[in-house]
Amino acid sequence: MARKAAHGGLMAGKSKVLTAVASLYLVYTLVPLVWLVINATKSQAALFDSPGLWFGGSFALFANIAETFTYDDGIFLRWLGNTLLYVVAGAGGATLLATAAGYGLAKYRFAGRRAVFAVILGAIAIPGTALAVPTFLMFSAMGLTNTPWAVITPSLVSPFGLYLIWVYAADAVPDELIESARIDGAGEIRIFFSVALRLLVPGIVTVALFAVVSTWNNYFLPLIMINEPRWYPLTVGLNQWSGQGRGAGAEPIYHLVITGSLLTIIPLVAAFLLLQRFWQSGLSAGSVKQ
Amino acid sequence: MTRTPRRKVIWALATSLAVLLAGCSSGDDSSSGGNASPEALDAALDKGGTITYWSWTPSGKEQSAAFEKEYPNVNVEFVNVGTGEDHYTALQNAIKAGRGGPDVTQIEYRALPQFALQESLVDLTGYGFENLEDDYTASTWESVHVGDGIYGLPQDSGPMALFYNKEVFTQYGIAVPKTWDDYVAAAQKLHAADPTKYIASDAGDPGFTTSLIWQAGGRPFKTEGDRDVTVNLQDEGTKKWTAVWNKLVEGKLVTNITGWTDEWYRALGDGTIATVTAGAWMPGILMESVQAASGKWAVAPLPTYDGGEPVTAEHGGSTQSVLKQSDNPDLAAAFVRWLNNDQASLDVFLESGGFPATTADLESSEFRDFSSPYFGGQKINEVLTTAATQVSSGWEYLPYQLYAETIFYDTAGQAYVNNTDLDAGLRAWQDTLVEYGNQQGFSVNQG
Numbered sequence: 154m155a156r157k158a159a160h161g162g163l164m165a166g167k168s169k170v171l172t173a174v175a176s177l178y179l180v181y182t183l184v185p186l187v188w189l190v191i192n193a194t195k196s197q198a199a200l201f202d203s204p205g206l207w208f209g210g211s212f213a214l215f216a217n218i219a220e221t222f223t224y225d226d227g228i229f230l231r232w233l234g235n236t237l238l239y240v241v242a243g244a245g246g247a248t249l250l251a252t253a254a255g256y257g258l259a260k261y262r263f264a265g266r267r268a269v270f271a272v273i274l275g276a277i278a279i280p281g282t283a284l285a286v287p288t289f290l291m292f293s294a295m296g297l298t299n300t301p302w303a304v305i306t307p308s309l310v311s312p313f314g315l316y317l318i319w320v321y322a323a324d325a326v327p328d329e330l331i332e333s334a335r336i337d338g339a340g341e342i343r344i345f346f347s348v349a350l351r352l353l354v355p356g357i358v359t360v361a362l363f364a365v366v367s368t369w370n371n372y373f374l375p376l377i378m379i380n381e382p383r384w385y386p387l388t389v390g391l392n393q394w395s396g397q398g399r400g401a402g403a404e405p406i407y408h409l410v411i412t413g414s415l416l417t418i419i420p421l422v423a424a425f426l427l428l429q430r431f432w433q434s435g436l437s438a439g440s441v442k443q
Numbered sequence: 444m445t446r447t448p449r450r451k452v453i454w455a456l457a458t459s460l461a462v463l464l465a466g467c468s469s470g471d472d473s474s475s476g477g478n479a480s481p482e483a484l485d486a487a488l489d490k491g492g493t494i495t496y497w498s499w500t501p502s503g504k505e506q507s508a509a510f511e512k513e514y515p516n517v518n519v520e521f522v523n524v525g526t527g528e529d530h531y532t533a534l535q536n537a538i539k540a541g542r543g544g545p546d547v548t549q550i551e552y553r554a555l556p557q558f559a560l561q562e563s564l565v566d567l568t569g570y571g572f573e574n575l576e577d578d579y580t581a582s583t584w585e586s587v588h589v590g591d592g593i594y595g596l597p598q599d600s601g602p603m604a605l606f607y608n609k610e611v612f613t614q615y616g617i618a619v620p621k622t623w624d625d626y627v628a629a630a631q632k633l634h635a636a637d638p639t640k641y642i643a644s645d646a647g648d649p650g651f652t653t654s655l656i657w658q659a660g661g662r663p664f665k666t667e668g669d670r671d672v673t674v675n676l677q678d679e680g681t682k683k684w685t686a687v688w689n690k691l692v693e694g695k696l697v698t699n700i701t702g703w704t705d706e707w708y709r710a711l712g713d714g715t716i717a718t719v720t721a722g723a724w725m726p727g728i729l730m731e732s733v734q735a736a737s738g739k740w741a742v743a744p745l746p747t748y749d750g751g752e753p754v755t756a757e758h759g760g761s762t763q764s765v766l767k768q769s770d771n772p773d774l775a776a777a778f779v780r781w782l783n784n785d786q787a788s789l790d791v792f793l794e795s796g797g798f799p800a801t802t803a804d805l806e807s808s809e810f811r812d813f814s815s816p817y818f819g820g821q822k823i824n825e826v827l828t829t830a831a832t833q834v835s836s837g838w839e840y841l842p843y844q845l846y847a848e849t850i851f852y853d854t855a856g857q858a859y860v861n862n863t864d865l866d867a868g869l870r871a872w873q874d875t876l877v878e879y880g881n882q883q884g885f886s887v888n889q890g
Contacts, residue, residue, distance in 0.1 A: 201709040202735040293540045380524045380533045380543065396526035397499070398732075399703040401601055401724035401759035402797060403526075404501050405732045407705060 193217060193415045197408040217412040224409055229416075231383060232390040236369060236417075238301060239386055243308030243371075244364035251311050251360050255318025256349055260331060273319075276312035282373055289377050303378035304386070308368050314360035321356035322349070358431040362424070369421055387417045479569030479773070484780060487773035491516025494775050497534065498549035499526045500598065500761070502795035506788050510781055517774065527551070531845055538563045538768065546769035547778055550595065551761045552586040553650065553840045553848075558764070559589035560669045560842040565765040566592035570776045575784060582834035583800035587762045590669070595762030596783035597800035598792070601722025602830035603654055603745050603758045606729070609819070610739040611640065611717045619743045622750045623687040626718075630696040633717055642691070644707065644716045646699040647859035649851035650758065655720070657756035657838045658745060659684040663873075663890070664841045672842060674876050675890020676869040683748055685865040693862050712736045720745065722758035723798040723827040730817045731796075738816075742823045744830060755830045756838070760800070798827065805831055841876070843883060850875050 188206060194214040195203060203209020221229050258269060284307075292303045326349045334344045350357075372388040379385060382393065391413050398405030496507055496519055507521040522545065524533040531554060537544030538561075550558055558564050572593045576584055583597035607619065615636045620626040630642035645651065656663060661680025665673040675681075691697045698716065700707045710716045712735030719725060729740055745755045763782055765775040782788050789804060804810055805828045814820050841847050854875055858868030873889065880887035 197732070198734045200705060201712050201733070289536075293536075293543075296542075298540070299543060377532075377536065380537065381522055382524070393523070393525050393529065396529055400527055401599065401722055401761075402499075402501050403703065403728055403732070405703075405708070 189415050193412045200407055217408050221409050221412045232385050232387045236386040239304050240365055240368045243305045244368040246309040247311040247364045248361040251314035252318050252357055255315045256322045259319045259322035273312045273316055285373055285377055298378050299381055304375050311364055317360055318356050325352045358428055362428050365424055481571035483773045484570055484777035488514050488777045492771050492774050493518040494546040495520045496547045497522050497524050497545040499523050502792045506791050509791055544766050544768045546775035547763055547765055549761050550764050553844050555594055556589045556840050556842045557844055559594045563767055564594045565767055565772050567776055568593050579800050580831050582757050595764040596779055598761045598763055598783050599797050600800040600831055601724050601757050601759035602834055603722055603755045604826055604830050605720055605743045605745050606725050606740055607718040608714055608739050609741045611714045620746045623746045623748055626746045627690045630691055634696050641698040643697045643718050644700040645697045646701045647856035648702055649848040654756045654758040656681045656684050664839050666842055670886055672880050672885045672887045673890055674873050676873040689865050692859055695862055699859055708732050726823055727796040738819050740818055741821055742826050753833050754835050755833050757834055847876055
């Protein structure tokens, strides 16, 4: 094996230790997914009398999917719709706001800019979970708990996304370009939408991806904000299904919890596969520019 | 019943919310019953209106629909906000926020004193509920009382019995234990014969622990008035239980598979766990979710300490209560009365496989003589309905029972993890309970 590749280039070296660590990590990451796929094919009874990491009983995947969508008058579809609503409105809004604000902070000089910078850095440092309780109190006082607004509004704020766009816009949108656009007579709004936005696409995709993932997986916020199952997102709904398996009068439907979880992650996986092309090209596009 | 650390976090947050919100809630405690009377219930039913009902009872939705059919003027919004802890978190938040709660809510007996003593529930005495005593078993009737008030009507009951895997017992020549000493002997015999098999699984479950202390005659929790609490987890009855259970825990004769996990359901099916000591709702769980062991399980009365007169305890079970927050307490109370006292509703409940608290249903020959194919044709309800009359009286839960149970794992639960002395574990639990109670404004004595 030629460990040393052609001179000058990067060597295609192999480290046994790194390979081993990476393989372990791969297994660690994939096993839960494999488990999920395998167990989604089992009926409730087969779940308990077949080995966890292999198939057992009859192949019930399609029956499970059908039951997941029809159980309790099709509440799963409702939860799916809620999650989509929260993602489109919440993550979409967060991306839009972060882009506009990040661009503005990167490209305009105004008083208080440093203060904004400090506040945003501080906000990144506070985990969302810590803010959940004060947010709940505020929304409760406003009478907004148990409404979609209670989930969407806090999701609109993404300090990390704002910071990312800010840093990205500083390099990706040259001041000279903005200057020349101004000389050509374009207004600031037009410059933002026609010039800056296009240059920012890789950054926006990244921020959108982060926002979509965190909104899609959002659990704690809707858990404390929303009591009524008709406004649950998938995460909280699935947890309720899982909770059904406990205590007197328990009605375990673990097969639906598992199938539901599988269905829940499919859109996310799809989003990653679709969006990562933009993401990669964007990351490398910026890296060689002078 | 499973309480993971995550639940503890959520509960801790909920209680901190409660504390915070207590400051800003409008203090709307004024409502409820100046003119409460049995007549008011019938008037409310005629007048109609809309009420919200929170419950995770499997038959809850169907019962609500049946009620609407009988009283077309009334609209019941049935909402399942979660099971157990999730439900209480939502309920506590709504109570402290002063809005957003249901009119009628399911509450387990263990949690009733907590919600009654914080004055969140309507005392239903004025509505004539005190005259319904004869309709219910003595123990569940006691369970819906807190102090002098009646805070609900019993929905179901959970007199404890011993469920055992007959196939495993026969295979290893084990007789059904009559006393707890027999039970320990059976545990030793079984585990010695097959080290992969255990007499029971106990990973440290506060509800299970308190019910067994209850059976042994321990009365560790007492509340006088609404502030004076006594915690004594070293009383004679508690010690009687630990003397037996220590042999199982310290001797590693019980496995610690957490209840209600898929591993637990699996172990019930394959004979790893040979007995389950649980409330009378257990057959429903086995039939529904442990189909692999169909025909293998049987039920016997709970072992006793002296082999004499059988005595048992309640394990689980719920009531329905009316929230003070309700805008229409008369209608809410009328719904509760129908839900747990009208045969039309009780029939729906029984149909779903629930174990009733109503004496008429428990004594009906149809119920008693039911022969269960899952239990190899055994008339299981003969054992279970008899147990319902043998529950030892005078038990009380703490007015902060839900929190108490979340911290059980850090204290008494450690004895299970490390196979060490349960008395020391319970003492650690007691210390934490005393400290917490005093912080919450109770005056807590140690027995």
